[in-house]
Amino acid sequence: MLTVRAIQPEVRDWSESIQVNGSIEAWQEIIVSPETGGLRVAELAVEVGAHVKRGDLLVQLADEIPRAELRKNQALVAQSRASLELARANYRRAQETARSGSLSSQQVEEYRINQATSEASLASAVADLDSSKVKLSHTRILAVDDALIASKSGTLGEVAASGVELYRMIRQGKLEWRAEVDSNQLGFVEEGQIARVQLPDGRSIDGVVRLVGPVLDDDTGRAVVYVSLPENATACAGMFATGRIEFGVRPALTLPQSAIMLRDGKAYVWLLGDADHVGSRLVSTGRRMNGRVEVTSGLFAGERVVAEGGAFLAEGAKVTVSANSEPVPGVLP
Numbered sequence: 320m321l322t323v324r325a326i327q328p329e330v331r332d333w334s335e336s337i338q339v340n341g342s343i344e345a346w347q348e349i350i351v352s353p354e355t356g357g358l359r360v361a362e363l364a365v366e367v368g369a370h371v372k373r374g375d376l377l378v379q380l381a382d383e384i385p386r387a388e389l390r391k392n393q394a395l396v397a398q399s400r401a402s403l404e405l406a407r408a409n410y411r412r413a414q415e416t417a418r419s420g421s422l423s424s425q426q427v428e429e430y431r432i433n434q435a436t437s438e439a440s441l442a443s444a445v446a447d448l449d450s451s452k453v454k455l456s457h458t459r460i461l462a463v464d465d466a467l468i469a470s471k472s473g474t475l476g477e478v479a480a481s482g483v484e485l486y487r488m489i490r491q492g493k494l495e496w497r498a499e500v501d502s503n504q505l506g507f508v509e510e511g512q513i514a515r516v517q518l519p520d521g522r523s524i525d526g527v528v529r530l531v532g533p534v535l536d537d538d539t540g541r542a543v544v545y546v547s548l549p550e551n552a553t554a555c556a557g558m559f560a561t562g563r564i565e566f567g568v569r570p571a572l573t574l575p576q577s578a579i580m581l582r583d584g585k586a587y588v589w590l591l592g593d594a595d596h597v598g599s600r601l602v603s604t605g606r607r608m609n610g611r612v613e614v615t616s617g618l619f620a621g622e623r624v625v626a627e628g629g630a631f632l633a634e635g636a637k638v639t640v641s642a643n644s645e646p647v648p649g650v651l652p
Contacts, residue, residue: 322639324626325591326578328618333571333606336515336563337507339544341498343516343558346547347490349466351377355457356481358384360473363485367471370492371462378460378473378485385455392448399441406430406437460485467492469556494554496526496546498562502535505542507566514546516554516562524552528564571606571613572620577627579604579612588618589625589632596637597625 362379365371413430416422466488473485496516500508512528532543544564548554580587580599587599602617618624625632632638 320637320639321628321631322641323589323591323597323628323632324641325623326575326626327623328572328574328614328620329611330570330620331573331611332568333573333608333613334565335567335569335606336565337500337504338561338563339498339500339504340559340561341496341543343494343496343548343554343556343560345469345489345556346493346495348469349463349488349490350484351460351486351488352482352484353378353380353457353460353479354481355380355385355454356483357478358382358458360475360477360479360485363471363473363475365468365471365486367468369468371466371468371488373462373464375462376459377462380458380460380479382455382458385451385458389448389451389455392444392451395444396441396448399437399444403434403437403441406434410434462488465491489556492550494548494552494556495529496548496554496560496562498544498546498564499539499541500544500564501541505531505535508544508564509566512564512566514544514562514564516546516548516560518554518560519558522553524548524554526552572615572618573611573613574618574624575626576607576610576612578624578629580629587629588614589629591623591625591638591640594637595640596635597632598634599629599632 359381360378361381362376364376364378371377410427410430410433413422413427417424417427468486469489470487471485472487473479479485496514498514508528508531510528510531514526514528516524516526518524526546526548528544529547530545532545535542546564554560574588578588579602580589586602586604588602589597590600592598600617603615605613605615607613625638
């Protein structure tokens with residue numbers, strides 16, 4: 320006669336969730352590229368994997384030509400100022416001379432126009448000077464925010480064109496899980512819900528739903544749910560991960576996994592009846608958590624179930640209930 324341990328279903332509050340898959344990506348990417356083209360890359364100051372702060376130097380472009388243009392434009396501004404001073408002095412003298420009748424009004428007007436032309440020339444020279452200052456500042460490419468260097472495509476010594484990618488950075492080092500949900504699951508997901516992400520190496524991290532995609536993809540029929548991951552997450556961008564999004568708590572009638580027997584694709588449990596005879600019963604199962612299984616139908620609280628070893632039992636067999644079994648309610652030990 321076999322000895323078995325008897326247990327009773329246990330009601331536990333389990334979170335309801337949906338199982339989803341998706342990739343881990345950068346929260347936001349920053350593309351580092353020159354704003355001014357045609358300059359040689361003189362220095363690539365950081366390497367892949369480095370953490371940079373806002374304002375840190377990333378790339379130094381050769382600045383000989385921009386500095387020469389700056390000096391040239393500074394000289395042109397000085398020249399234009401001198402020309403304007405001369406034009407103003409000539410116009411002032413012309414006005415004084417005109418009072419004595421020595422100059423015609425037409426000649427005075429020519430001096431006035433000459434002064435206005437000199438003022439416009441100075442304004443143009445100042446604008447060119449400002450432009451050359453901006454171009455010189457573009458030779459130092461700085462980090463626009465705290466970030467993690469994800470990739471480096473620039474080459475030392477190359478003449479970089481405007482807009483060509485030199486670095487790609489993950490802004491503030493933040494990652495997010497972009498889980499895909501179908502139209503049936505979409506209605507359960509809301510911002511602020513907890514998401515438990517299972518990484519490929521078996522580690523698990525918790526995130527928070529940041530945004531629920533407003534549209535379904537035409538090809539896949541799925542929407543993207545954006546889940547913010549903690550800053551110290553050990554995940555990497557590009558990983559594919561599975562996980563679940565939790566959206567509520569519901570009581571579950573549960574048994575240990577060992578009490579569930581699978582036969583022909585169906586789930587059964589062994590019940591202890593009168594005089595400690597056993598009989599199998601078909602049940603339906605649901606959620607699984609921490610080695611326990613939710614029984615959704617076919618079993619009631621208070622019924623006695625064989626805890627393990629169901630493969631060695633037969634219908635109607637008499638068993639011995641071990642002393643460490645759970646007591647029957649209302650019966651003194």
